[in-house]
Amino acid sequence: MAVQAISTKEKHLHVDDFKGPEIYSAPEPPDLSSPANAAINVALNASLTWNGVLGADSYKVYLGTNENATNILDGEDVGTDLSYTLSGLDYETVYYWTVVATNIYGDSDPATIRSFTTRLDPTRPIPFLEDFNASTAWPSEWINNEMLISATHGNASNGVYKNLYGSETTGSFTTCPIGPLAAVSEIKFDYRYMAYTFSYPGGSYEIVEGDKIEVQISTDDGQTFETIHVIDNTNHVVSAEFATPTVPVIGYTGQVVKVRFVATWGAGDYYVDFDNIIVRETPTGVPDPVVLVSPADEAENILITPTLAWATVLTGGTPTAYDLYFGTTNPPAETDLVGEQAGTSYTFTTDLEYSTTYYWQVIPKNSFGPAINCPVWSFTTAENPIISTFPFTEGFEAGNTHNSTEILNWTQISVTGTEQWTANSTLTNYNRTPRSGNFNAFLRYDNNDWMFRPIQLTGGTTYRFEIYARQDGTSGAQLTVKYGNEATVAGMTETIIAQTPITSGNYQRKYGDFTPAEDGLYYLGINGELNYSPYYLSIDDITISLAPTTPIISISPAEKDFAGIAMDASSTDQTFTITNTGIGTLVLNSASL
Numbered sequence: 001m002a003v004q005a006i007s008t009k010e011k012h013l014h015v016d017d018f019k020g021p022e023i024y025s026a027p028e029p030p031d032l033s034s035p036a037n038a039a040i041n042v043a044l045n046a047s048l049t050w051n052g053v054l055g056a057d058s059y060k061v062y063l064g065t066n067e068n069a070t071n072i073l074d075g076e077d078v079g080t081d082l083s084y085t086l087s088g089l090d091y092e093t094v095y096y097w098t099v100v101a102t103n104i105y106g107d108s109d110p111a112t113i114r115s116f117t118t119r120l121d122p123t124r125p126i127p128f129l130e131d132f133n134a135s136t137a138w139p140s141e142w143i144n145n146e147m148l149i150s151a152t153h154g155n156a157s158n159g160v161y162k163n164l165y166g167s168e169t170t171g172s173f174t175t176c177p178i179g180p181l182a183a184v185s186e187i188k189f190d191y192r193y194m195a196y197t198f199s200y201p202g203g204s205y206e207i208v209e210g211d212k213i214e215v216q217i218s219t220d221d222g223q224t225f226e227t228i229h230v231i232d233n234t235n236h237v238v239s240a241e242f243a244t245p246t247v248p249v250i251g252y253t254g255q256v257v258k259v260r261f262v263a264t265w266g267a268g269d270y271y272v273d274f275d276n277i278i279v280r281e282t283p284t285g286v287p288d289p290v291v292l293v294s295p296a297d298e299a300e301n302i303l304i305t306p307t308l309a310w311a312t313v314l315t316g317g318t319p320t321a322y323d324l325y326f327g328t329t330n331p332p333a334e335t336d337l338v339g340e341q342a343g344t345s346y347t348f349t350t351d352l353e354y355s356t357t358y359y360w361q362v363i364p365k366n367s368f369g370p371a372i373n374c375p376v377w378s379f380t381t382a383e384n385p386i387i388s389t390f391p392f393t394e395g396f397e398a399g400n401t402h403n404s405t406e407i408l409n410w411t412q413i414s415v416t417g418t419e420q421w422t423a424n425s426t427l428t429n430y431n432r433t434p435r436s437g438n439f440n441a442f443l444r445y446d447n448n449d450w451m452f453r454p455i456q457l458t459g460g461t462t463y464r465f466e467i468y469a470r471q472d473g474t475s476g477a478q479l480t481v482k483y484g485n486e487a488t489v490a491g492m493t494e495t496i497i498a499q500t501p502i503t504s505g506n507y508q509r510k511y512g513d514f515t516p517a518e519d520g521l522y523y524l525g526i527n528g529e530l531n532y533s534p535y536y537l538s539i540d541d542i543t544i545s546l547a548p549t550t551p552i553i554s555i556s557p558a559e560k561d562f563a564g565i566a567m568d569a570s571s572t573d574q575t576f577t578i579t580n581t582g583i584g585t586l587v588l589n590s591a592s593l
Contacts, residue, residue: 452524467511
C-alpha cells in the first residue's frame with residue numbers, strides 16, 4: 001500500500017493516525033531453531049525453540065516418536081512463548097517435533113518436521129562401585145560442589161576430600177543415576193576426619209556439634225533430596241583409619257536414584273575424606289573375601305609402620321567386622337591374630353623389624369559366619385635406614401620411584417609450602433639433570449623442607465659431610481645441613497653446613513666437618529629453602545666419611561680427551577681444577593707433559 005500527493009503549487013499534505021497493514025489470513029509457518037535437525041545426545045530436559053512469526057497470536061507444539069510428531073504432544077498451546085521445555089522423555093530415543101503458528105484466522109502449515117535423538121542412558125545398575133582410581137577428574141555424570149579428588153586422600157588410593165574451616169563451611173558431591181534398586185538395598189562408603197596440617201596426613205580429628213556428613217537420596221534426578229543417614233559428633237568414632245558405615249535403603253524398589261554426600265562444618269580446621277562408594281542389594285550369607293588395596297602383594301621397601309588396607313567386594317554378605325592376622329609365617333597362625341577391626345585399614349603404632357618379610361590375612365565376618373578361602377598377602381620391610389658404616393654414599397639410585405616424595409630411608413617435614421623433596425630420574429629442565437647415575441632429588445620453589453635420616457656416630461670422631469647442589473637461577477635458593485637428637489626442625493641443634501646460597505650452572509660441592517661429643521644415634525637433616533625466583537633446587541651425590549687428616553688432591557675433570565694432535569702442534573688450552581679436599585697444605589710440584 002502507498003500514499004502519493006501530486007500538486008503544481010506548494011501545498012501541504014497531513015497524514016495522521018495511520019494504521020495497518022491489517023492481517024486477514026493465517027500466519028506463515030515458524031522457523032524452527034533448536035535442537036538442530038537430526039541432533040544427537042540431546043538432554044531429556046532440553047528446550048525446543050523457534051522464531052516468532054508476524055501476525056501469530058500463539059503457537060502449538062507437536063512432539064512424538066512417530067514421524068507425524070503427534071503421539072506425545074498433539075498441538076500443545078504455549079501462548080506467545082517461543083520455547084518449550086521437555087520432560088518425561090526416554091534415553092536413546094528418536095523424537096520428531098514441529099510447531100504451528102495460529103491466530104483468529106486459522107493455523108499456519110506446520111514447520112518442517114525435525115528429529116533429534118536423546119542422550120545415552122547414564123544410569124548405572126547395581127551392584128555399583130566407584131573407587132575414584134581411574135582419574136583425579138570427576139566421573140561422568142557426577143556433580144561436584146567444591147570437593148576435590150586426590151591421590152593422597154583415599155583409602156590407600158584416590159579419594160574425595162574437602163578442607164573445612166571458617167571460610168569453607170560446606171561441600172558436597174552427587175553420584176550418577178543408579179538403579180533400579182532392589183527391595184532391600186544398602187549404601188556403603190569409606191570416610192574419615194583428619195586434622196588439617198601442611199603435611200597431609202595429620203592425625204585423627206574429633207568433630208564437635210555442627211560438624212556432620214549427610215547421606216541423601218533423590219528419586220527425581222536430583223531435583224530434591226531426602227536425608228537418610230547422618231554422621232555427627234554423637235556417632236563418629238575418632239580414628240585416623242577409614243570407617244565404612246552401611247546405610248540401609250528400603251522402600252525404593254525399582255527406582256533409579258542419585259545419592260548425595262554433604263559435609264558441613266561446625267568448628268575447627270580439618271579434612272573430610274571419602275572413598276569407595278557402593279550401592280547394592282543387601283546380600284545375605286557369609287561375606288566374600290576382601291580384596292587387597294595396599295601394600296601390593298610381595299611389595300618391597302615398605303616402611304616399618306605401614307598401613308594395611310583392604311576393600312569389600314560387591315558380592316557376598318555384608319561384613320560387620322574383620323579379623324586381621326599378621327606374622328612372619330605363611331599363612332599366619334591363629335596366635336597371630338592382631339584383633340577384630342571395624343574398618344578396612346590398620347596402621348601399626350609400633351615399629352616392625354627391618355628387612356623382614358611379613359604375611360597377613362583379612363577374614364571378614366558377619367552373623368552368618370566368617371568368609372572362606374581368604375588369600376594371604378606378603379610384603380618385605382625396607383632395609384635399616386641408620387647410617388652406620390663409612391664412607392656412606394647416597395645418590396637416590398636405590399628403591400626410589402620417579403616423582404615420588406617417598407624417598408627411601410628418609411623422612412620429611414615441611415616448614416612452609418606444600419611440596420617436598422622429590423625423587424627424579426626423568427626431568428632435565430630447570431637444571432634437574434642428575435649429577436651422576438639416573439636419580440637425584442629436587443625441591444620446588446616457594447618451599448622450605450627438611451629431609452632426615454638416622455645416623456650412628458662415635459663421640460670424638462670427626463666426620464665429613466659432602467653434597468652437590470645447584471638451582472636454575474642466580475639467587476633465592478639456600479641449603480643447610482645439621483644434625484641433632486630428633487628428626488624434627490627443633491631437634492637440629494648442631495650445624496654441619498651453615499645456610500649457604502646455591503646458584504645456577506654446574507653442581508656446586510658443599511661440605512662441612514663435624515664431631516659429636518658422645519656416642520649415640522643422631523639424626524641428619526638436609527634443609528632446602530626457596531623463594532619464588534628459582535624453580536627448583538637439586539641435590540645429588542651425598543657422601544659421609546671420616547674426615548681426612550692429611551692433604552688430599554682432587555682434580556676436576558678427572559680425565560679429558562685431547563683427541564688427535566699433529567706432530568709439532570699444540571692443543572688448545574684446557575683447564576683443570578685442583579682442590580685440597582683434606583686438611584693441611586697440599587704441595588704441587590711442576591711437571592711436564
